[in-house]
Amino acid sequence: MSFDVYAQRFAGGEAAEAENGVLAELLAPHLMRVEPEFDFAELHFDDGTADFYGVAEPGSGFMVNxxxxxxxxxxxxxxxxxxxxxxMAPGVPTMLFREEVRQHLPADLAQDAVVLSSGADILRTFANA
Structure with missing residues (x-):
């Protein structure tokens, strides 16, 4: 999938920082090639790869494609x-992973947001958009 998917935490309707340590820990085993000057990393998985932007501070938000x-x-x-x-991705409802997060979103993102629980749910959301 080649379109851009953005990840962001919100608080009170504004972009906010997420807890960075846990996010970096989850990301670390998949780092294949890191280019810090571009805030870029290529991630590797048993079934594919991904381009990841925001590797320096994934808690401030990131983009994948x-x-x-x-x-x-x-x-x-x-x-x-x-x-x-x-x-968030173009033409796709905002995807959240806990209903409690909805209250922190800007109104335009919260309105049609869907609650998901897995990567398979993300792929279904893309397919249904």
Missing amino acids: HVSGQLAWELFARIASAGDMVL
């Missing part, structure tokens, strides 16, 4: 859940 396989989406679901982040 060129994602192949399903395991990457499972990781992004775990990261988003751990950081109370949402995933």
Whole structure:
């Protein structure tokens, strides 16, 4: 999948920092190639790869694209859940991983947001959009 998917935590309707230590810990085993000057990393999974932007501070939000396989989406679901982040992509409802997060979103993102629990749910959301 080559379109851009953004992850961000919100508090009171504004972009906010997520807890960075846990997110970096989840990301670390998948780092294949890191280019800190571009805040970029190529992630590797048993069934594919992903381009990850925001590797220096994943808690401040990140973007992924060129994602192949399903395991990457499972990781992004775990990261988003751990950081109370949402995933956003063009033409797709805002994806959240705990209903409690909805109250922190800007109204335009909260309105059609869907609650998901896995990478498979993310892929179904893309397919249904």
